[in-house]
Amino acid sequence: MKETSGKERAVMEEIRISVRNLVEFILQSGDIDNRKGTMADKEAMQIGSRLHRKIQGQMGASYAAEVPLRHRIDCGTYAIVIEGRADGIQTDSKGVLVDEIKGVYRDLALVEEPVPVHQAQAKCYAYIYGLQKELEQVCVQMTYCNLETEDVKRFQTDFCFQELEEWFNGLIDAYKKWCEYQIGWRKERTASIKEMEFPFAYREGQKELAAGVYRTIFRKRTLFLQAPTGVGKTISTIFPAVKAVGEGLGEKIFYLTAKTITRTVAEEAFSLLKDRGLSYKVVTLTAKEKICGCEEMECNPEACPYAKGHFDRINDAVYDMVTTRQDFSREALVRQSEKWQVCPFELSLDVSLWVDAVICDYNYVFDPRAHLKRFFGENVKGSYLFLIDEAHNLVERGREMFSAVLVKEDFLEVKRVVKPYSRKLERLLEQCNRRMLEWKRECPDYRVLPDVTVFSAALMSLAGEMETFMEDVSQGEAREKTLELYFAVRTFLDVCERLDEHYVIYTEMLSDGRFMVKLFCVDPSANLQECLNKGRSAVFFSATLLPVQYYISLLGEDREPYTMYAKSVFRPEKKLLLVGTDVSSRYTRRGYAEYRRMAEYIQAMIQQRTGNYLAFFPSYKMMQEVAECFGELNRGEAEVLLQSGGMKEAEKEEFLAAFACGGKKSLVGFCVMGGIFGEGIDLKHDRLIGAAIIGTGLPQVCNEREILKNYYAGRGQDGFAYAYLYPGMNKVLQSAGRVIRTDEDEGVILLLDERFTRRQYLELFPREWADYRYCTRENAAEEMRRFWEGRGG
Missing domain, CATH: 3.40.50.300 (P-loop containing nucleotide triphosphate hydrolases)
Known part of the structure; x- marks a missing residue:
């Protein structure tokens, strides 16, 4: 829904909604069931639009395509505006026919009747058009077209206008209570906003910042x-x-x-x-796996009690929540879902409409x-x-x-499990596998492809057959693996429709021996x-x-x-930024001697003041090597924590909790740049007083980075900067940003790599780093000692 301009709203508040959103909202019913065919809610919009145009073009001169329709309903103190675009309206000697076209992957032999919300959409268009043209009767046609075969199946139903009018008025009556809630809430909200003032005294530049945001929106x-x-x-x-x-x-x-x-x-x-x-009213959307209360996230009425009849209860659950509560937290959503026996994730999505x-x-x-x-x-x-x-x-x-990947071995695995059930599906999987096998034979490492037109056509056939298979097989390993590959294929086909100069198509042998084809969105x-x-x-x-x-x-x-x-x-004197010029993280320099130098810098940093520190590294391997050298130097003077790969949330919280308060010994956390501790953590005040950033953060050289570099170089831009330098320096800046979080914070930042002395890196330093200083292992300790003495410690 959306508002009109302030001038129009002063006369009468208008609430706008599309025909599709209206019928899907008011008429939803039944269970959540991910085992059923995907026809009802998984239309391939972009692929379908091309077929839409083809079907529309075949209908003759009496057929008008993409007819915009609008209907305004005066409700006294406000108006409802229903808008949409009918796929087609045919006017000939037989009368008026309103056509709604839906593109699907499903076998049309399984489509025995129109999906109710699809037909409801067409009936809305038929009513609006019939009202405007003063018709007594309208024929509603549902046209389903298979996106693979381009076969078409049509359902026609004749309606007298009075029947459509009664049905449409019932739809609007059900919607009015939502509109009246929205109108009342908007008035309360707007009145409160007019009285609202900035909650703090503006810091220097903050008022200009807020004004710039407002001006942008205006x-x-x-x-x-x-x-x-x-x-x-x-x-x-x-x-x-x-x-x-x-x-x-x-x-x-x-x-x-x-x-x-x-x-x-x-x-x-x-x-x-x-x-x-x-x-x-503010809602935070939580990922389904984090808000779902079931042990297994199986969204069907047999596995989840909330899935059964969910759509019969969801609108009442939402209305109850938005009209009686101000708390839309995760906990509040879970409580409401339990009260009404609805899915908490779907509840949060529906609540988002009304906040x-x-x-x-x-x-x-x-x-x-x-x-x-x-x-x-x-x-x-x-x-x-x-x-x-x-x-x-x-x-x-x-x-x-906006990228998509398919892995050859996945086709073979699904082929194995479906073999006892469907020879046709097995054959289509083998066709796709053979095409990928041809690419594999031509690909020693990675290879850029000109297009995937033939392959995508085979995938279209496969997608349709997988839908048919899943209609017949409702559970078990064969269905689960087919469903997983089906979603990957659908994603691939959807991305195929986006392919343009912003994409590179390539194949690659993966490190584990598998083979993939990727539609890589280089420029999003x-x-x-x-x-x-x-x-x-x-x-x-x-x-x-x-x-x-x-x-x-x-x-x-x-x-x-x-x-x-x-x-x-922040006042510059609260921060010391040192660039170490006698150390490097380059591959050609890596080894015990260089790791020892890095450890010496970290040791010098923590010796000047007892406190909490972080050290960031370009890889786990280097982190562990330097940690061993640091242990030789430190000999237990400081406590050491090491980030591990794949840390769970509880492990991350335990790691950060160690920084909650200072102890008699310094604490050093060894972390990986760009990882979970490289940004988004807030260690304020004395929870963190220094950080060493080892290396320039450049991503490791790999096929995908080289594709990026070549892509931008081919367009006259700095390919190295786009693929490596800019992403790397962002990690450096983020890691360094952990030290100074509030205007009460103070601390030391060490940038340890001789490459930071080069112009291309210095140009990426933010303005507040203008006071950086060069140092070596010989004078770094003295620089830091003087800084802390100047800070009174």
């Missing part, structure tokens, strides 16, 4: 905000966004993050404003496989405000979300922009958006966005 633009730690970027982006909503400049805020801890900071910012009188702000992971907006179709589906958009935190993470996440800018276009305005912010042009080029297609560099609020 002008429907994009902002890239480099905001050093401590400037209060979370509250400085949320406050003006909320103010903009109060002025009718936005409908809903999406606060997007990459990590759980940044979600917590956003929640705290909203809570702070609410404590000061703001009326605002003012959604805090969630990037994938709920950008990932085509996971985005919220309620807001970002085909032909759906709104006046959304995107606040994108730690935006530097979105480059790699964007590449991942166009795909991300497609998502951003669903909203009004976007603010990308991070403490590390350097160089900003790199992020502008990869995070959207607005080549002239606003940019801001927020001034650091």
Whole structure:
């Protein structure tokens, strides 16, 4: 739903909703059941659109395609506006026919009747068109087309207009209570926003920062905000966004993050404003596996009691929650799900429709496989405000979300388990396997392919047969493995429709002996922009958006966005930044002698003041080697913690808990750059007083990095910088940012690699690093000793 302009709303509040969203919302019923065919809710939109056009083009001159329809219902104090686009309307001597086309992978022989919500969508179009043209009768046609074979199956039903009118009015009557709730809540929300003031005394530059965010939203633009730690970027982006909503400049805020801890900071910012009188409903979306209470996450009525009849109860559960509660935390959602016996994850998604702000992971907006179709589906958009935190993470996440991989051995495994059940499916799996085998024989390491047209056609046939197979086989290993591969194939086919100059297709022999083909989204800018276009305005912010042009080029297609560099609020004298010039992490220099030098620097750092420290390394191997050298030097003077691979949440919390308070001995945490402790942890005050960053953070040379380098070099850009330098320096900046978190913090940062003395690295230092100093092992200890003496310790 979306608001009209403030001027229109002063006359009469309007609530807009698409035909599709209306029928799917009001008419949903039955069980959650992931065992059933995917036809009802897994339409292949992009693949289907091409077939839509083909079918529409075959219908003759009397057939009008893509007919926009709009109906406004005056409800007294407000109006409901229903909008949509009929796939086709045919007018001839036989009368008027409204056509709704759905593309599916499923065998059409299994489609015995229209899906109710599909037909309801067509009936809405038929009613609106019949009302406008004063028709007495309308024929509703459901056209299902198989995306593999292009076969078509049609269902026709004649309706008299009076019958459609009674049905449509019942639909609207069921929707009105939701509209009346929304109108009343908006008035309360807007009144509270007008009274809201910034919750703190503005720090230097903070008012300008908030004003820049508001101006960006007002002008429907994009902002890239480099905001050093401590400037209060979370509250400085949320406050003006909320103010903009109060002025009718936005409908809903999406606060997007990459990590759980940044979600917590956003929640705290909203809570702070609410404590000061703001009326605002905020929900945080939690991943299904974290909120599901079942031991096995099997979403069907036999395995989960909440799945049975879920859709019969969900609307009442949501209405009860949004009209009687202000708490939409994970715990509150679980309690509500238990009360109404509905899935807590699906409950959170439905609640998101009726709140003012959604805090969630990037994938709920950008990932085509996971985005919220309620807001970002085909032909759906709104006046959304995107606040994108730690935006530097979105480059790699964007590449991942819009790429797809298939592994040859997976086809062989599914072929093995389905052999007793389906010879046809076995044969189609073998066809795909043979094509991949041909690529494998031509691929000593990795190989770039010109296209996958023939392979994708074979996958289309396979996808349809897998759907048929899963209709017949409802459980067991064969179905589970088929379903897993089916989703991978569907993802691959969806990405095939996106292939353009932003992609590289390649095959590769993996280190474990398996063979894969990948559709690699090298440049995610166009795909991300497609998502951003669903909203009004976007603010990308991070403490590390350097160089900003790199992020502008990869995070959207607005080549002239606003940019801001927020001034650091920290006094420079509270930080000592030293660059060690006599040590290197280069591969050619690695060995005991170099590791010993690194350990000596860390030893010198902790000897100047007892406290908590972190040391970041480019790999686990180097971390362990240096830790051994440090142990030889330190001889138990300091406590040492080592990060391990694949740490569970409890292990991570235990690691961080050791930094909670100071002891008689120093504590040194040995970590990997870019890992779970490299960003997103908040060790304030004396919980951390120093960090050593060993190496420049450059990603390891691999086929994919080389593909990136060659791609950008081929376009006249600095391929090495795009593939290695910029991602590496981001890890360095993030690791160093763990030391100074508040204006009361103070500490030492050691950058240990002679390459930091080079111009290409120095140019990526943020402004607040302008006071860096060079050092060697001979004078580093003295530099740090003088710093701490100057700090009174």
